[in-house]
Amino acid sequence: MIANAKEPFRFFTRLTLTVMTGIKAGNLKEFVECLKTVPESVIYQHTHRFLQQHQYLVPEPPNDFAYWVTNILQEERLGEKLAAIDTVRFHNLEDLRKRIVDTIEGHLEDNNDIRQISKGKEFYFMRAARFSVPTPHLARNLAEFRDCLQKVSISSLYLHIFEARLRLPSGLNDFSFWFESKVGEKSLAKSVANLDPYTHTLEGLRSKILSLLDARLKEPSHGAS
Amino acid sequence: MARLEEYRSLVGPDTIEELFLLAKNLNGKSILHVNSTATGGGVAEILNRMVPLLNELGVATRWKVIKGGEDFYAVTKKFHNALHGSQQAIAPRDYQIYEDVVDQNLPYIKLDSDIVFIHDPQPAALVKKRRELKNRWIWRCHIDVSQPDPQVWGFFKPYVEQYDACVFSAPAFAQQLAIPQVLISPSIDPLSDKNRELSQEEIKVVLERLNIPTDKPLVTQVSRFDRLKDPLGVIEAFKKVKPSVDARLVLVGGSADDDPEGIQVLEEVRQKAREDPDIMVLCLPPTSHLEINAIQRASAVILQKSIREGFGLTVTEALWKGKPVIAGAVGGIPLQITHKYSGILTYSIDGTAYWLKQLLNEPAYAKKLGENGKEHVRQNFLLIRHLRDYLLLFLFLDHNRSDFIRLGNQSCF
Numbered sequence: 001m002i003a004n005a006k007e008p009f010r011f012f013t014r015l016t017l018t019v020m021t022g023i024k025a026g027n028l029k030e031f032v033e034c035l036k037t038v039p040e041s042v043i044y045q046h047t048h049r050f051l052q053q054h055q056y057l058v059p060e061p062p063n064d065f066a067y068w069v070t071n072i073l074q075e076e077r078l079g080e081k082l083a084a085i086d087t088v089r090f091h092n093l094e095d096l097r098k099r100i101v102d103t104i105e106g107h108l109e110d111n112n113d114i115r116q117i118s119k120g121k122e123f124y125f126m127r128a129a130r131f132s133v134p135t136p137h138l139a140r141n142l143a144e145f146r147d148c149l150q151k152v153s154i155s156s157l158y159l160h161i162f163e164a165r166l167r168l169p170s171g172l173n174d175f176s177f178w179f180e181s182k183v184g185e186k187s188l189a190k191s192v193a194n195l196d197p198y199t200h201t202l203e204g205l206r207s208k209i210l211s212l213l214d215a216r217l218k219e220p221s222h223g224a225s
Numbered sequence: 226m227a228r229l230e231e232y233r234s235l236v237g238p239d240t241i242e243e244l245f246l247l248a249k250n251l252n253g254k255s256i257l258h259v260n261s262t263a264t265g266g267g268v269a270e271i272l273n274r275m276v277p278l279l280n281e282l283g284v285a286t287r288w289k290v291i292k293g294g295e296d297f298y299a300v301t302k303k304f305h306n307a308l309h310g311s312q313q314a315i316a317p318r319d320y321q322i323y324e325d326v327v328d329q330n331l332p333y334i335k336l337d338s339d340i341v342f343i344h345d346p347q348p349a350a351l352v353k354k355r356r357e358l359k360n361r362w363i364w365r366c367h368i369d370v371s372q373p374d375p376q377v378w379g380f381f382k383p384y385v386e387q388y389d390a391c392v393f394s395a396p397a398f399a400q401q402l403a404i405p406q407v408l409i410s411p412s413i414d415p416l417s418d419k420n421r422e423l424s425q426e427e428i429k430v431v432l433e434r435l436n437i438p439t440d441k442p443l444v445t446q447v448s449r450f451d452r453l454k455d456p457l458g459v460i461e462a463f464k465k466v467k468p469s470v471d472a473r474l475v476l477v478g479g480s481a482d483d484d485p486e487g488i489q490v491l492e493e494v495r496q497k498a499r500e501d502p503d504i505m506v507l508c509l510p511p512t513s514h515l516e517i518n519a520i521q522r523a524s525a526v527i528l529q530k531s532i533r534e535g536f537g538l539t540v541t542e543a544l545w546k547g548k549p550v551i552a553g554a555v556g557g558i559p560l561q562i563t564h565k566y567s568g569i570l571t572y573s574i575d576g577t578a579y580w581l582k583q584l585l586n587e588p589a590y591a592k593k594l595g596e597n598g599k600e601h602v603r604q605n606f607l608l609i610r611h612l613r614d615y616l617l618l619f620l621f622l623d624h625n626r627s628d629f630i631r632l633g634n635q636s637c638f
Contacts (some may be wrong), residue, residue, distance in 0.1 A: 013243060017617040018408040020399040041628040120371065124396035126408060127628065129621050133246050134633045153239035 004140045005182040009174075011137040011152045014159035016049050017129040024122040027114045028073065031123055032104040035065075041127035042133060047087045047096060047142045048163065049128045063087060065100060068123045073115060078107040079158050086195055088162055091171040132159075146213045154202040161197050161205060173197075175209065226274070227416035229281050234607045235415055244519045244609070248282035250632045254619060255285040257338035261301065261347035263290045265479060265511040266449070267411060267538040268344050268367055271611070274414045278612055284619075289334050291348045297326040299485050299539050301347045307374035308346060308381075309453060309533040320380060325480055327351060336360075340619055343388075352387045358437035361622045364391040367411065368535040369556040371397045379626040389622050394536040395557045405626050410560065412611035413541045413602070419514035420545055422520055431519035435507060441473045442585055447517055447542070450478045450491040450508070453533045455553070458574050460504060462530065465578035467503070470585045476503045477520055479511050521546050526584050526591065530577055531555050544568065544598035549591035551580050561606065567598040 021042065026033035033045075046064035063082065070079025081103050090096040137152055139145035150158075160174035168177055172193060180189035191212050197205055233241055256279060260268050271350040272288050279286040293301070300319045307313040327350040336354050340361045343349055345368065355362050364385055370378065370393070373559045382402070385391055390405045399406050413420050432439060446464060448454040456476055476494060478487075491508055498504040509516055521527060527543035527550045534556030541561060543550045552558045554570035564567035569580045584591040 013246075015243065015355070015613065015617055017614065017621050020393065020396060020406040022399050022401055022406065023401075041626070120397055122397075124399060126396065129617075129627070131247075131617060131620065132627050132629070132631045133243070133250070135242070135246065151239060151638050153237070153243055155240075155243070 005178070007182050008078065009139045009145060009148075009178045009182070011135045011139075011148055011156050012159055013133045013135055013153055013156040014163060015131045015133060015155055016045075017131070018045065019051070019127050019129055021125045021127055023125040025116045025125075026122045028069075028075065028078075028108060029114055031069075032101055032108065034123075034125055034131075035097065035101050035104070038125050039127055041129070042095070042125050043093045043097045043100075044130070045126050045128035047093075048166075065123075072117060072121050072123075075107070075115070078104065081107070088165060089171075091165055093166065140186075140219060142185070142213060146210065146217065149206065149210060149213070152204070157202050157206055161202075166184075185216065188212060226277055227414070229278060231416055232609055234270075234395070236607065240609060240613075244282055244616065244632075247613065247620065248279075248284050250316070251284055251616070251619055251623070253285070254339040254623070256287070256340045256342060256619070257616070258286065258288040258342045258344065259291060259334060259335065259348045259351060260288075260344035261291050261298075262292070267536070270414075270417075270419075270538075271411055271608075273346060274417060274423075274608055275612060276613070278614075282612075282616075284616070285338075287338065291327070291330045291334070291351075291520070293326045293330075296322050300363045302486055304346050304377055304381075305368060307377040308370050308433075310369070310372040310374065311379075311453070311533070313374065315377065319498055324350065326389070327353075340622065346381055349381055350503060352384050353583050355387060362388045363618065363622070364388040365409075366391060366393055366398065369395070369398060369533050370400065371395075374601070390618065390626065392618065395560055405621075407621070409611065409614045409618065410557065410606055411536045411538055411541075412608045413538060413545060413607050414526060414608040415545065417514060419518050422516070422585065423515075423518055425637075426521045427515075428523050432523055433514050435520075437475060437507075437520065437523070438473065439507065439523060440621055441471050441503070443475055443520075443523055443527050444472050444585075445475045445477060445520055445524040446528040446530065446582065447477045447521065447529075447539050448529065450487045450494055452490055453531060455530045456490065456494045456530050457497055458532075458577070459528055459530050460501075460572045462528075462577040462581060463504065464501065466582045466585070470582055472503070472525070472585055474501075474525075475507065475520060477509060477517060478516070479509050496577070517542075518546075519578060521548060524548055525583060525588075526551060528577065528581070529553065529558065530571070530574075531558065534558055539562065541602055542567075544595070545602045545606075547592075547595040547599040549584050549594040550598060551577055551584065560600065563599065563601075566594070567601050568594050 023034055025034050066079050066082035069075050069082055085099055135152060137148035139148045164174040167172045176189040176193040179185040192209055195208055229241055258272055262269050276286050276288045298403035300322045303313045305316055331354055337358055342363045343351060344365045345346060349364060352362055386403050388404055390407055390409045392409050393399060394410055446459050450456060498506045521543055527548045529537055529540045532551040536557030540550055540552050541559055550568040551571055552562060554572055562570055564570040571577045571580060606630050
């Protein structure tokens with residue numbers, strides 16, 4: 001018989017609606033000034049939302065800002081630096097904003113030649129209206145968790161793996177937090193926490209976690225009660 | 226007409242489940258769509274599919290079309306072109322004709338649904354009725370208003386600002402407005418007659434029926450006969466390519482009820498096409514979905530040489546068929562095509578001719594563009610994604626347009 005968790009795990013999903021702010025930037029100076037003042041939901045849109053939208057691409061582009069600076073502004077050196085900022089390692093959006101702003105300002109200190117982009121190619125700042133939606137998928141133990149994980153959308157996976165890092169104090173993902181604190185599965189929690197979500201597509205991550213669960217469920221030490 | 230169940234294999238059961246979850250959270254809200262034509266053009270096509278699917282999700286949805294005479298459509302066509310940025314001679318009487326027709330329609334359209342969803346400028350002024358109704362109103366602008374004529378935009382803006390939110394198809398269309406502006410791309414229905422898979426036999430039968438020979442590679446543009454789609458520019462580009470590549474150009478179009486200029490443009494196109502037997506002009510009825518599908522699938526290269534464009538759903542359709550597309554870098558087209566990756570973006574007749582020659586001579590490269598384009602459409606521009614965005618928009622209005630919306634019972638472990 002499989003042991004039940006102290007509390008069941010409810011799968012949620014994250015859906016977003018894109019809202020345009022009407023704010024745009026046509027050169028690097030305008031761009032960084034806007035970045036300093038736009039709401040957090042704008043930073044989210046161009047980093048996390050972008051990550052979710054482009055998950056089918058491997059390697060996925062890192063964020064909208066790097067894409068615009070590299071491909072439209074054609075500031076490749078700065079674009080590369082912005083691309084190297086590891087979005088998922090930041091545990092709050094303000095820290096992420098600061099890193100992006102500091103990177104651009106550092107570049108501007110050494111480069112005074114400001115290129116103005118032609119009309120229509122400006123960077124358009126947009127914000128994300130985020131929806132948190134409970135799904136009917138509820139797991140009371142590891143076996144049920146495995147079944148649910150197979151069925152939920154990649155938006156749900158995204159919420160529990162990527163966005164959880166902005167919510168949980170430790171920067172942990174929801175799955176690892178539940179495995180450890182509610183099921184007593186420390187080792188499994190650690191294995192899932194160690195997966196680098198940045199180098200997998202969401203479907204790839206799903207397969208990886210499923211195989212970790214399968215391996216654990218086959219072990220005789222699991223679930224005896 | 227396809228039911229939601231039939232999309233399961235295309236988008237995954239989890240995505241369909243999400244639609245039902247969202248619809249349930251609307252708690253019985255009713256929706257009314259209003260536009261200006263029941264057939265012809267992308268808006269009518271989307272509504273034809275969207276309305277039954279919303280109803281299937283349990284969201285009670287109606288669709289009404291405003292009525293106007295020739296005068297009204299001549300005026301709204303001028304408005305349409307002016308909002309697209311082209312110079313138009315607009316007299317004060319034109320605004321009066323517009324207001325009068327909207328007022329005449331008001332008693333005949335029941336506008337008391339929980340959410341009234343108005344499409345494009347033609348019925349935009351219906352919003353004057355909202356004060357009496359206390360429901361939510363959305364204005365969906367399907368056209369490129371990145372550089373609108375200030376006078377015409379100045380006329381519409383006070384109406385637009387009476388809405389709760391407006392929707393545009395591309396970031397560059399955003400305006401300075403006092404209401405939220407939401408970005409939602411339109412979509413195509415992968416199961417409709419215009420986009421579903423066709424067998425070689427089905428394609429052959431259609432081409433024979435339309436007398437389109439297949440002895441040479443087909444270059445196609447599918448579009449209304451409209452100056453903003455530049456059909457005459459397409460012929461010029463084709464003529465530049467012709468001396469070095471043997472191909473056949475097919476210009477396929479029709480007219481919509483709200484486009485009186487189309488007949489004149491069609492005549493000019495026919496005149497110019499007479500100069501070359503390898504140029505075919507087909508004017509098909511608005512219901513010719515299967516025919517369009519077959520012609521697109523039989524094409525070697527598809528053009529969309531628009532000068533202005535809302536989103537450019539004909540580009541989406543062509544990409545979905547895995548075809549290499551050469552299109553004007555206007556409106557929503559750059560959202561669909563990344564130059565030299567998922568298609569080709571051009572800015573001139575010479576540029577179109579240059580790339581047309583390249584793609585006809587390099588079929589392997591052309592094939593790769595087509596494959597990438599199809600994947601991009603699969604991820605971003607199919608009907609189910611569009612349906613989900615509309616449901617989110619309705620919920621957004623229902624939750625005071627806030628940045629973080631928690632639906633249902635949020636208790637977690």
